[in-house]
Amino acid sequence: xxxxxxxxxxxxxxxxxxxxxxxxxxxxxxxxxxxxxxxxxxxxxxxxxxxxxxxxxxxxxxxxxxxxxxxxxxxxxxxxxxxxxxxxxxxxxxxxxxxxxxxx
Numbered sequence: 001x002x003x004x005x006x007x008x009x010x011x012x013x014x015x016x017x018x019x020x021x022x023x024x025x026x027x028x029x030x031x032x033x034x035x036x037x038x039x040x041x042x043x044x045x046x047x048x049x050x051x052x053x054x055x056x057x058x059x060x061x062x063x064x065x066x067x068x069x070x071x072x073x074x075x076x077x078x079x080x081x082x083x084x085x086x087x088x089x090x091x092x093x094x095x096x097x098x099x100x101x102x103x104x
Contacts, residue, residue, distance in 0.1 A: 003075060006068045008035040009047065013065065016044055016055060 011021035012032065019029040029101035040047050057065065083089070 003071070004019060005032070005039040006072055008032055009039060009064075010015055010072055012036065012048065012055065014059065032061075071072050 008021060008025065011024050012018060015021045015024055018032045018036070022029045022032045025032070034045065045060045046058050047064065049056045049058055065089075
């Protein structure tokens with residue numbers, strides 16, 4: 001299991017779509033699908049139930065979710081510590097825009 005696979009897992013949950021997760025991560029839907037398939041194969045469980053209009057976490061996926069969030073969150077904290085050690089202050093900036101303006 002890789003950190004990237006966990007980030008992909010969380011992106012699918014966040015967006016509700018393999019395609020939108022790919023857009024969020026700047027990769028293809030196929031790349032997202034392969035990452036999830038590889039993660040499921042390595043773990044030996046199915047994480048999502050899928051059909052044309054719905055992606056839903058399985059019970060096993062629900063149980064893994066808080067741990068994946070914690071692991072990825074710790075990576076983000078490490079990056080923040082490193083940035084501060086280099087003298088770079090990092091903050092999150094959220095910008096809201098109407099879809100017609102932002103192009104989404």
